[in-house]
Amino acid sequence: MSRFRKFIVGILGLIVGLILSILIVKMQGKSPLEVYKALFGYSLGSLLSIISTLNAATPLILTGLSAAMAWDAGAINLGQPGQFLIGAITAALLGIYLPFPVWISIPLILIGAAAAGALWSGLAAFFRQKYNMDEFVSTLMLNFIAEYFTTYLVTYPFLDPKAYVASTTAIRKAFTLATPDQFNKGIYLAVLVAIFTWWIVKRWGIGYEWHMIGLNQRFAAVGGCKTERDYSLAMLYSGALSGLAGGILILGGTQHRFMKGIGGNFGWDGVMLAMIANNDVIMTVIFAFFFGALKAGGIGMEFDTSVPSEFILVIEAIIVISVVATRATIDLYGGKLKALVKTRRVVKNS
Amino acid sequence: MRGIYKIYPPEVLALENVDWSLKKGEVHSIVGENGAGKSTLMKILSGLIKPSSGKIFIKDCHVIFSAPYQAMKMGIGMVHQEFMLIPSFKVYENVILGSEKDLSKFGGLLDKRKAKSIIKSLSEAYGFEIDINAAASDISVAAQQKVEILKQMFRKVEIVIMDEPTAVLTPQEIEELFGRLRKLKEMGKTIVFISHKLDEVLEISDRITVMRKGKKVDTILNKDITKNVLANMMVGRDVIFRVNKPFKTPGKAVLEVDNITVNSIKRKTLGPVRFNVYEGEILGLAGIEGNGQFELVEALIGAMALSSGKISVKGIDVTNIAIRDRRKYIGFVSEDRKYTGLALKGSIKENLIMTHHIKNEMHNLPFTINWNKGEIFAQRLIKDFSIVCRSISEQCISLSGGNQQKVVVAREFTLNTPFLLLDQPARGLDVGTIEFIHKKILDMREHGIAILLISADLDELFNLSDRLMVMREGKITGILDPSETTKEDLGAYMLGVKENV
Numbered sequence: 001m002s003r004f005r006k007f008i009v010g011i012l013g014l015i016v017g018l019i020l021s022i023l024i025v026k027m028q029g030k031s032p033l034e035v036y037k038a039l040f041g042y043s044l045g046s047l048l049s050i051i052s053t054l055n056a057a058t059p060l061i062l063t064g065l066s067a068a069m070a071w072d073a074g075a076i077n078l079g080q081p082g083q084f085l086i087g088a089i090t091a092a093l094l095g096i097y098l099p100f101p102v103w104i105s106i107p108l109i110l111i112g113a114a115a116a117g118a119l120w121s122g123l124a125a126f127f128r129q130k131y132n133m134d135e136f137v138s139t140l141m142l143n144f145i146a147e148y149f150t151t152y153l154v155t156y157p158f159l160d161p162k163a164y165v166a167s168t169t170a171i172r173k174a175f176t177l178a179t180p181d182q183f184n185k186g187i188y189l190a191v192l193v194a195i196f197t198w199w200i201v202k203r204w205g206i207g208y209e210w211h212m213i214g215l216n217q218r219f220a221a222v223g224g225c226k227t228e229r230d231y232s233l234a235m236l237y238s239g240a241l242s243g244l245a246g247g248i249l250i251l252g253g254t255q256h257r258f259m260k261g262i263g264g265n266f267g268w269d270g271v272m273l274a275m276i277a278n279n280d281v282i283m284t285v286i287f288a289f290f291f292g293a294l295k296a297g298g299i300g301m302e303f304d305t306s307v308p309s310e311f312i313l314v315i316e317a318i319i320v321i322s323v324v325a326t327r328a329t330i331d332l333y334g335g336k337l338k339a340l341v342k343t344r345r346v347v348k349n350s
Numbered sequence: 351m352r353g354i355y356k357i358y359p360p361e362v363l364a365l366e367n368v369d370w371s372l373k374k375g376e377v378h379s380i381v382g383e384n385g386a387g388k389s390t391l392m393k394i395l396s397g398l399i400k401p402s403s404g405k406i407f408i409k410d411c412h413v414i415f416s417a418p419y420q421a422m423k424m425g426i427g428m429v430h431q432e433f434m435l436i437p438s439f440k441v442y443e444n445v446i447l448g449s450e451k452d453l454s455k456f457g458g459l460l461d462k463r464k465a466k467s468i469i470k471s472l473s474e475a476y477g478f479e480i481d482i483n484a485a486a487s488d489i490s491v492a493a494q495q496k497v498e499i500l501k502q503m504f505r506k507v508e509i510v511i512m513d514e515p516t517a518v519l520t521p522q523e524i525e526e527l528f529g530r531l532r533k534l535k536e537m538g539k540t541i542v543f544i545s546h547k548l549d550e551v552l553e554i555s556d557r558i559t560v561m562r563k564g565k566k567v568d569t570i571l572n573k574d575i576t577k578n579v580l581a582n583m584m585v586g587r588d589v590i591f592r593v594n595k596p597f598k599t600p601g602k603a604v605l606e607v608d609n610i611t612v613n614s615i616k617r618k619t620l621g622p623v624r625f626n627v628y629e630g631e632i633l634g635l636a637g638i639e640g641n642g643q644f645e646l647v648e649a650l651i652g653a654m655a656l657s658s659g660k661i662s663v664k665g666i667d668v669t670n671i672a673i674r675d676r677r678k679y680i681g682f683v684s685e686d687r688k689y690t691g692l693a694l695k696g697s698i699k700e701n702l703i704m705t706h707h708i709k710n711e712m713h714n715l716p717f718t719i720n721w722n723k724g725e726i727f728a729q730r731l732i733k734d735f736s737i738v739c740r741s742i743s744e745q746c747i748s749l750s751g752g753n754q755q756k757v758v759v760a761r762e763f764t765l766n767t768p769f770l771l772l773d774q775p776a777r778g779l780d781v782g783t784i785e786f787i788h789k790k791i792l793d794m795r796e797h798g799i800a801i802l803l804i805s806a807d808l809d810e811l812f813n814l815s816d817r818l819m820v821m822r823e824g825k826i827t828g829i830l831d832p833s834e835t836t837k838e839d840l841g842a843y844m845l846g847v848k849e850n851v
């Protein structure tokens with residue numbers, strides 16, 4: 001499929017999804033018009049809303065890419081939530097204790113977060129290489145471990161006694177990446193990383209090998225691809241992207257600290273994004289912005305209407321399903337339709 | 351079948367206005383180039399796919415099939431090119447699959463004993479020697495094919511369609527199959543036989559239909575026609591079966607295989623095996639499938655570790671180096687083009703560039719790929735090897751079998767390796783494509799490349815090889831000169847009746 005067609009099909013799926021959600025809102029006895037007005041207003045309606053959309057999109061870009069690039073390489077990394085948390089806690093702790101000046105500390109913190117995420121996915125890669133354990137299972141399990149481990153850290157050793165929920169103390173003020181009006185400058189980095197990722201995937205030798213391994217591992221191996229090295233690197237890079245997402249959220253988010261439950265659904269949203277985008281880097285980024293808008297709008301919607309912001313999760317799920325289903329439907333019936341038209345022409349001509 | 355059209359979504363015209371008929375009790379062959387539409391026509395007859403236009407009549411009765419079981423009810427069954435058995439199921443379970451309802455007892459439980467006894471007597475009646483309790487994954491390809499035929503008999507079909515049944519069989523097994531087909535014919539069944547091997551077609555058929563590019567060329571009686579006539583009808587020009595091979599004195603040893611052995615748990619072991627392939631020489635390896643060829647190929651390519659011995663190419667010891675480094679010296683055409691030779695879902699470009707992507711010519715920076723060069727390279731290969739496709743971005747899965755194989759051959763023959771390992775390079779291809787590929791193989795020989803040719807097709811071996819080598823039970827049992835050996839002789843070596851090493 002050409003990129004243009006992919007895009008159009010994506011948009012069509014979105015429209016179907018939005019229509020379906022209107023129906024659901026309606027069934028709940030709420031006014032869809034009001035809900036959508038709030039959604040739009042709080043995601044794109046003002047500078048402030050645009051900022052919150054971009055802020056929500058920032059981690060999504062990275063977790064989305066994390067899933068997309070790994071899956072394309074045939075590494076079924078489902079550990080984005082765990083890698084995200086491990087990256088975030090690393091950034092938070094470094095942010096509290098690093099004694100160096102700002103210009104060296106911020107890069108160190110971000111690198112540390114990425115490395116921690118890579119370590120977490122690297123564990124799964126190690127299990128697979130050593131014990132032939134499917135990363136599909138092990139990354140999922142590591143999500144739980146990451147969740148309980150970080151919760152433990154912020155509940156006991158690093159608990160800020162003054163905080164009213166389990167959390168670390170705040171990072172040093174100087175390390176924050178947020179502007180006074182709460183804009184997370186980390187998005188610049190996220191976009192840069194996205195471009196870099198695109199470059200690797202589309203232009204590097206390893207990107208080619210990843211794609212071929214994802215398509216047919218045996219073919220790639222016989223063709224001389226370094227399948228084991230490539231697999232490990234795919235897992236590590238994927239984990240680093242999720243870890244970095246966590247790091248950027250700590251440095252540039254509103255909390256400046258690691259709180260229990262931070263980052264909510266960013267990991268799983270990344271998984272959804274990759275699914276909708278069919279593992280395509282550019283589509284993942286585009287959809288990340290869209291989901292960012294939904295998230296930002298959802299919080300506003302809760303203020304204005306009595307629809308809970310959790311409803312956004314429902315809309316997201318509906319959109320995922322409708323985009324994927326629309327894609328499949330259009331592929332199937334589009335092809336059939338073309339065949340029918342051609343049959344008419346050919347049969348008539350003879 | 352009248353006025354049959356088939357257009358695969360989105361726009362592949364596979365059949366165009368085909369009229370075709372089948373008479374009761376005949377063996378009717380269909381021949382044609384890869385992608386001519388043979389399988390498509392038969393899939394329509396067996397109800398697996400629906401025609402885009404056109405009608406099917408059985409005994410002057412218009413029928414419409416929307417699923418295979420409906421065709422089955424009218425007595426039509428098909429044994430597909432790719433078998434459709436469930437590996438973990440036992441033979442008899444595979445046979446009854448889909449019709450187990452007729453065998454139920456107590457209103458739902460499967461009457462296994464009854465099933466087994468029916469199948470047992472069926473298999474005896476048709477002279478199939480087969481263990482109906484074995485798992486489908488454990489039996490040989492030929493036995494799997496018997497199961498497929500048994501499946502049709504169990505369903506009491508009158509018309510058996512066999513799509514390239516001989517492509518996977520050894521010469522001996524083919525003879526057995528023909529015996530079975532003749533028996534079926536005697537019992538009044540009608541048989542449709544699709545094959546690329548014209549000798550077989552001429553041997554077994556009553557009538558022959560020739561197809562070309564989705565159209566029926568003609569249906570003829572199998573009387574006073576020759577292979578050449580048939581081939582000409584198929585491809586629209588004369589085909590040369592006997593390639594003329596200029597004499598060449600072989601040069602220095604390129605591949606040296608020094609007493610290698612492979613021990614694996616599940617399969618038969620290989621070795622010890624020792625042979626050389628020389629510059630500008632084609633060494634043909636004959637042998638019944640499963641006698642160590644698989645292990646030899648895996649060992650040469652580096653996918654399976656040696657237990658002992660040494661392999662070197664041009665004096666360089668490659669025994670312990672990774673596949674990636676080996677590929678500098680070894681070009682490899684796999685017998686299994688769908689799972690080893692190609693990434694079917696990848697584009698033609700991506701498939702052509704494999705292994706070449708390691709070379710410096712394809713790089714800008716050491717770690718990037720120069721896709722501009724890649725595209726120029728792919729275009730050149732498509733031209734040089736006359737690969738028929740719409741664009742270099744087309745997926746390989748949508749190419750015909752012959753063109754898929756040309757992609758593999760084009761890629762491997764342009765790697766500039768001193769040694770080529772060709773494992774069944776012409777399997778499943780039409781006569782025109784085989785002629786083309788054989789010409790390319792001889793070109794490589796002219797260029798002084800050392801070639802090891804593994805083939806189940808004796809004609810191919812005799813046509814191309816400078817020397818013949820026979821492998822049996824993992825060992826080399828004969829080295830023969832093709833100009834002084836008969837096919838029967840070679841067969842005796844393959845069966846282990848004779849040995850000379």
Ligand SMILES: Nc1ncnc2c1ncn2[C@@H]1O[C@H](COP(=O)(O)OP(=O)(O)OP(=O)(O)O)[C@@H](O)[C@H]1O
Nearest residue numbers: 358362364383384385386387388389390749750751
């Ligand atoms: N499922 C499919 N979707 C799209 N095109 C198809 C499909 N199956 C076959 N084709 C195309 O239809 C044409 C006829 O294919 P078919 O398999 O009938 O050829 P064939 O004569 O059996 O060839 P072969 O000798 O290689 O088995 C080819 O061009 C092929 O690429």
Ligand SMILES: [Mg+2]
Nearest residue numbers: 388389431513
């Ligand atoms: Mg076919």
